[in-house]
Amino acid sequence: MIALQVVVGGLLLGAVYALFSSGLTLIWGMMNVVNFAHGDFVMLGMYIAYLAVVALHAGPLVFTLLAALTLSILGAVVYYLLIRQVMRGPMLAQILSTFGLALLIRYTVFWFFSATFVTLPGSALGGSIKLGGILIGIPQLVAGILAMGLTIGMHLLLTRTTLGSQILAVSEDRQAAMLMGIRPDRMQALAWGLASASAGVAGALIATFYYLTPTVGESLVLIAFVVVCFGGFGSVPGAMLAGLIIGLIQAASAYYIGPVYKDVVVFALFVAILWVRPQGLLGTV
Amino acid sequence: MNSTILLKAHKVSKAFQGFLAVAGADLEISPGEIVGIIGPNGAGKSTFFNCLSGELVPTRGSVIFQDMDVTRATPEEHARLGMGRTYQVPATFEDMTILDNVMVGAFLRHAHQANAREEAMRVLEFTGLVAQADHRAKSLGTPGRKRLEIARALATGPRLLLLDEALSGLTPLEIQQAIALVREIHRTGVTLVIVEHIMEVVLTLAQRVIVFNHGEIIATGRPEEIANDPKVIGAYLGTGRRSRRSAAMSSLDGHSA
Amino acid sequence: MRRGWLALGVVLLAAPLAFQDPFYERTIALVLLWAVLASAWNIVGGYAGQVAIGHAVFFGVGAYLPLLVYTHWQGVPLLGIPVGIAISVGIAVLIGVPTFRLHGHYLSMATIAVAELIRLLVTNWEFVGAARGLGGPASGRTIWDLSYRSSIPYYYIFLALFALVLGFTSWMEQSRMGYYLRAIKAGQRAARSLGVSAPRYKLYAMIASAAFTSLAGSLYAVMLGFVDPDSVFGIMVSVQMVIMAALGGAGTLIGPLVGAALLIPLQTFANSLFGGQGNGLTFILYGGIIILLSRFEPGGILEIWNHYLARKARKGRTE
Numbered sequence: 001m002i003a004l005q006v007v008v009g010g011l012l013l014g015a016v017y018a019l020f021s022s023g024l025t026l027i028w029g030m031m032n033v034v035n036f037a038h039g040d041f042v043m044l045g046m047y048i049a050y051l052a053v054v055a056l057h058a059g060p061l062v063f064t065l066l067a068a069l070t071l072s073i074l075g076a077v078v079y080y081l082l083i084r085q086v087m088r089g090p091m092l093a094q095i096l097s098t099f100g101l102a103l104l105i106r107y108t109v110f111w112f113f114s115a116t117f118v119t120l121p122g123s124a125l126g127g128s129i130k131l132g133g134i135l136i137g138i139p140q141l142v143a144g145i146l147a148m149g150l151t152i153g154m155h156l157l158l159t160r161t162t163l164g165s166q167i168l169a170v171s172e173d174r175q176a177a178m179l180m181g182i183r184p185d186r187m188q189a190l191a192w193g194l195a196s197a198s199a200g201v202a203g204a205l206i207a208t209f210y211y212l213t214p215t216v217g218e219s220l221v222l223i224a225f226v227v228v229c230f231g232g233f234g235s236v237p238g239a240m241l242a243g244l245i246i247g248l249i250q251a252a253s254a255y256y257i258g259p260v261y262k263d264v265v266v267f268a269l270f271v272a273i274l275w276v277r278p279q280g281l282l283g284t285v
Numbered sequence: 286m287n288s289t290i291l292l293k294a295h296k297v298s299k300a301f302q303g304f305l306a307v308a309g310a311d312l313e314i315s316p317g318e319i320v321g322i323i324g325p326n327g328a329g330k331s332t333f334f335n336c337l338s339g340e341l342v343p344t345r346g347s348v349i350f351q352d353m354d355v356t357r358a359t360p361e362e363h364a365r366l367g368m369g370r371t372y373q374v375p376a377t378f379e380d381m382t383i384l385d386n387v388m389v390g391a392f393l394r395h396a397h398q399a400n401a402r403e404e405a406m407r408v409l410e411f412t413g414l415v416a417q418a419d420h421r422a423k424s425l426g427t428p429g430r431k432r433l434e435i436a437r438a439l440a441t442g443p444r445l446l447l448l449d450e451a452l453s454g455l456t457p458l459e460i461q462q463a464i465a466l467v468r469e470i471h472r473t474g475v476t477l478v479i480v481e482h483i484m485e486v487v488l489t490l491a492q493r494v495i496v497f498n499h500g501e502i503i504a505t506g507r508p509e510e511i512a513n514d515p516k517v518i519g520a521y522l523g524t525g526r527r528s529r530r531s532a533a534m535s536s537l538d539g540h541s542a
Numbered sequence: 543m544r545r546g547w548l549a550l551g552v553v554l555l556a557a558p559l560a561f562q563d564p565f566y567e568r569t570i571a572l573v574l575l576w577a578v579l580a581s582a583w584n585i586v587g588g589y590a591g592q593v594a595i596g597h598a599v600f601f602g603v604g605a606y607l608p609l610l611v612y613t614h615w616q617g618v619p620l621l622g623i624p625v626g627i628a629i630s631v632g633i634a635v636l637i638g639v640p641t642f643r644l645h646g647h648y649l650s651m652a653t654i655a656v657a658e659l660i661r662l663l664v665t666n667w668e669f670v671g672a673a674r675g676l677g678g679p680a681s682g683r684t685i686w687d688l689s690y691r692s693s694i695p696y697y698y699i700f701l702a703l704f705a706l707v708l709g710f711t712s713w714m715e716q717s718r719m720g721y722y723l724r725a726i727k728a729g730q731r732a733a734r735s736l737g738v739s740a741p742r743y744k745l746y747a748m749i750a751s752a753a754f755t756s757l758a759g760s761l762y763a764v765m766l767g768f769v770d771p772d773s774v775f776g777i778m779v780s781v782q783m784v785i786m787a788a789l790g791g792a793g794t795l796i797g798p799l800v801g802a803a804l805l806i807p808l809q810t811f812a813n814s815l816f817g818g819q820g821n822g823l824t825f826i827l828y829g830g831i832i833i834l835l836s837r838f839e840p841g842g843i844l845e846i847w848n849h850y851l852a853r854k855a856r857k858g859r860t861e
Contacts, residue, residue: 034647086836090727091646092792093836095593096784099650100832103781107825114822218777222658225651260666267659274640274652338735364737372735378728389725392718393737401718434732441736 005134006255007248012136012144014247019147020202020220021227022154022239023195029234030171030191033083033094037102039221040109041071041196045203046212047109053120060208067200075196079189102217110214117211139209147205151243154198155236167191171234219263226270232280242281290349291316291445291476292368297336297346299329306332308500309346314445319467319477321491321508323484325521329500330480331373334449337478338370339363351444364393369443373450373480375430377437379423383414386422386433390440405440412436412466428459432466439470446470448479452486464490488512496520550796554701558694567693573806574700575762579779580786580798581707582754587784588792589711589720590747591727593646596637596653598779599660600630600752604759605774606664609676614669618686619678623760630756631749633660638748642741654777661775675770678763688764696765703761704799707754711795714750723747727793755783778825782809785828788835791844800843 024038035041045067052063078101086097128137158164169177170187177184227246231238246266253265273280294312298305307329314320324330335341337348339360347356350366358366369390378386387405388398395401409415412432417425422433431451438446452463460483467490471477481487487494488508496504496511498520504511511517554574561567579601586592607622607629637656641649665673682689690696714720722743725733730740763769773779786805791797809824816823839846 028647032645032647034651036650082833082837089836090840091591092587092593092788093840095595095646095650096788096832096840097836099595100829100836103825103829104833105829107822107829110822111826219658222651222655225655229648229651260662264659264662267655267662270655271636271640271652271659274644274648278640278644278648340731340735359739360731360734361737361739364735370735372732376729376732378725378732381724381728385721385724389721389733389738390736392721396718398716398718401721437732437736 001133002255005136006251008134008136009140010248010251011244012140012247013251014244015144015147015151016202016205016243017223017227017247018151018240018243019154019205020199021224021231021243022151022236023198024221024224025228025231025234025236025239026154026158026167026191027195028228030167031083031087031188033087034098034225035195036095036098036221037078037105037217038195038199038224039219040102040105040217041074041199042203042206042220043109043212043214043217044074044105045071045200046207046216047113047203047214048200049204049207050118050120050212060204064201064204067204068197069200071200071203072193072197075192075194076189078196079192083192084185084188102221106214106217113212113214115213115215117213119211120207137209143205143208147202148240150198150201151236151240154194155240157194158236163190167194222263222270223266226266226273228280229270229273229278230280235280238281289315291318291351292337292478293349294333294337295347295349297333297343297348299332299336299341300344306500307336307343310497310500310502312337312495312502314476314478316444316476317471317474319471319479319490319492321487321494322478322480322497323482323487323494323511324497328497328520330497331449332500333497334370334447334480338368338447364441364443367442367444368447369438369441369445370447371431371434371438371449371451373453375427375434377422377425377430377433379421381422382419383422383425383433384409384418387414387436387440390437393441408436408440411469412439428455428463431455431463435466435470439475443475445476445478448477450480450482453482460486484512554704558697564693567697569807569810571693571697571700571765572810573802574697574704575758576782576786576802576806577799578700578704578707578758579755579783580790580802581704581711582751582758583783584751584787584792584794584798585711585714585754586744586747586751588787588794588797589714589727590723590744591646591793592642592744592747593650593784594637594653594748594751595650595780595784596655596657597751597755597783598775598777599633599653599657600755601759601762601779601783602657602660602664602769602771602775603630603633604756605763605769606670606676608760608763609678609769610670612678613671613676618684619764620686620688620760623757626756626760627753630752634748634752635745638745639741642744642748653780657775657777657780661771664775665771671770673771675768675773678767680767689767693765696761699761699765700758703754703758708795710750710754715795719743719746724793781825781828785832785835788840789831789842791842792840794842794844797842797844804843 020038020042024035028034048067048070049063052058052066082097086093128135158168166182167187167190169182170184174184223246227239227242230246231242249269250262250266254262290313292314294310297307297310299307310333322330332341336343339355339358339362342357347354350368353366355363355366384405387408388401391401391404395404406415409418412435414432414436422430425433435451452460455463464486467477479490491508494506494508494511495502496517503516503520504514557570558567561570583597586594604626607626608619611617611622612619633656637652641652664670670676679687679689722738725738726740726743734740759774786801787798789804790799790801812824835842
């Protein structure tokens with residue numbers, strides 16, 4: 001029974017991982033840019049949720065939408081002001097730019113909130129229920145289901161709508177897309193907005209069942225990397241599958257080895273993946 | 286083992302996620318030849334080239350160079366065995382000087398800086414770039430960059446040189462100079478395979494021409510024969526250019542104006 | 543050119559004489575230490591253009607080994623140096639072999655992940671002191687303990703180390719390895735077509751970089767007499783190495799020294815002004831500097847200086 005609980009908990013968390021990781025993989029596959037600040041975008045989503053509750057007494061729907069909206073605007077702004085120029089330059093500049101952004105965001109929030117942990121005050125999503133003999137926290141359940149739904153939604157958006165096809169077209173063949181009248185610049189900004197929104201929503205969801213700390217972005221971005229590498233770079237379905245698996249592995253490690261080791265195992269797994277199968281489950285290097 | 290064949294490609298195919306860029310290409314180059322490869326855009330010439338030089342691993346088939354199987358060998362192994370190449374879009378080391386660019390090539394056979402420098406200077410003289418040795422590569426225009434790429438590849442002491450559209454984008458005068466250089470290189474004993482766009486260049490330089498279309502070799506022969514081959518003329522007049530289309534793009538086509 | 547180096551050498555040798563205050567003496571010792579670290583990173587990050595952001599792992603391993611030798615076997619801390627280097631090189635190979643075959647992003651991610659991984663492991667391992675860390679000899683038992691009260695001997699130790707790294711880098715610049723690394727940075731694809739084995743040379747650079755970082759870490763631990771996971775394995779160490787080299791001029795010989803000379807006093811100043819929060823502020827500052835550098839002048843201060851000189855030369859010619 002405990003094992004089943006661990007599995008379910010891991011899968012629910014993994015769904016959230018899948019949500020923000022699919023944003024990272026979209027950008028990477030599309031523009032060969034890795035957003036090192038992606039974890040801090042998730043963190044911002046968490047804090048936006050917190051501020052919305054504390055200042056506006058907002059409910060979950062409102063603060064989630066607020067996080068999505070704010071982060072999507074931030075993503076587009078970052079693209080236009082920074083990424084677009086830096087993409088044309090040397091690799092050092094490309095990698096350092098988002099890394100510097102990560103530091104800036106992370107420690108600006110740290111400046112205001114310092115290292116004290118906060119939690120989302122008394123939300124309507126407290127408590128737990130018993131399903132099939134196992135105990136599941138309601139916020140985790142809702143977050144997991146929503147995250148899964150949104151990730152699937154993102155995949156459908158990309159593959160079944162015109163807009164999505166346009167984004168994918170730029171990702172596959174820029175020149176051909178331009179010949180079709182698609183503006184790569186606009187599509188890339190849109191992709192950044194979408195990816196950042198997915199990070200923001202994931203953050204808002206996490207805030208409902210986990211404590212907030214400004215530096216959480218550092219380990220979240222690493223988890224996103226592992227998920228993206230494992231799932232295959234550029235593949236949203238890959239990120240979905242890999243996210244669930246990583247969530248599972250984390251939950252199992254935390255339970256069977258020790259809570260500290262949930263990150264250690266994931267990072268060690270990362271190095272192993274690099275040695276054995278860098279293209280991941282569903283990708284091509 | 287037939288050692289009068291320098292380079293042999295046997296049924297080389299290359300597929301990218303379901304799209305067949307090169308389909309079963311066969312090629313044999315003997316030492317001392319100048320062979321031209323022509324074909325319309327998208328015919329698979331560059332992909333085939335990349336399979337020969339080691340930058341791509343063929344999906345099927347094999348590449349034998351100097352009696353050694355290099356099908357899966359890395360580009361650097363190709364270079365060490367004596368195959369050099371240039372790029373369609375020049376990839377010179379922009380912020381390094383022209384001399385330093387060529388020295389990178391020279392270091393392959395000369396481990397010490399002094400010897401590499403000497404060899405590089407010799408190659409710069411040969412290719413007419415010695416006056417600009419200390420300028421940055423980015424100060425050169427396109428023809429200069431193409432020449433630098435050739436010099437750089439020559440410094441590695443190749444037996445076979447693959448030139449990828451080395452003469453495109455040049456003025457008629459520059460083309461004449463480039464042709465003269467290629468002939469000089471050939472005189473030193475280097476075998477050449479030249480991908481070209483410009484028919485006249487190929488007809489002037491090549492002893493033998495291979496024509497690609499839709500990823501396949503549709504004709505080979507002497508330049509005069511090829512120029513009058515109806516299949517070749519038909520290919521260039523464009524009986525359907527193939528381009529890589531994905532599901533995303535095909536669906537968009539239905540929506541575009 | 544030669545005179546410039548001579549002048550620099552004289553300045554560096556004589557610097558401690560200009561300061562009587564132990565605070566400043568310590569500051570210049572730290573400037574040199576970080577110049578060494580930034581120069582070490584520069585080998586793989588500046589010259590080869592491979593963006594590793596986890597060098598803290600080499601620094602930390604180098605720092606822990608001497609104090610481990612002392613704590614568990616009462617040995618001379620210096621004996622830990624070769625072991626530290628060996629382990630660091632091993633880690634460099636572990637990370638480098640798979641990632642140097644792949645696109646640059648993988649290296650960056652792998653280095654961050656491994657540094658974090660080791661930090662977590664060390665924090666939870668009793669043998670190495672867990673979160674409390676390890677201490678060194680309270681006072682020198684023999685001359686080999688290198689235990690000094692003043693910062694000045696350490697300044698000269700770091701100066702010697704800096705001369706070593708600089709010497710290596712200078713030699714490398716003119717050798718085949720240097721040309722190959724620059725070619726890899728300028729255009730890996732073309733470099734490979736010229737016979738440059740990119741994965742191999744990148745690995746060489748990484749190994750050299752890791753070894754020097756480890757050595758510096760060991761000497762730092764000997765100076766401080768104390769290490770703990772967060773101070774030597776933390777991301778601050780990695781970031782500082784990168785930003786100092788990049789700010790001064792990645793891929794140049796003295797860029798790292800310039801960066802260190804600018805940022806260490808700045809950081810010390812910020813720390814004394816803002817106390818505990820100083821660390822957070824430093825990161826904000828670093829983040830901002832890194833963004834501005836990448837966006838506007840990836841070549842750093844030396845590149846800006848070159849532009850300025852070129853403009854002056856042009857103006858001189860037209861007058």
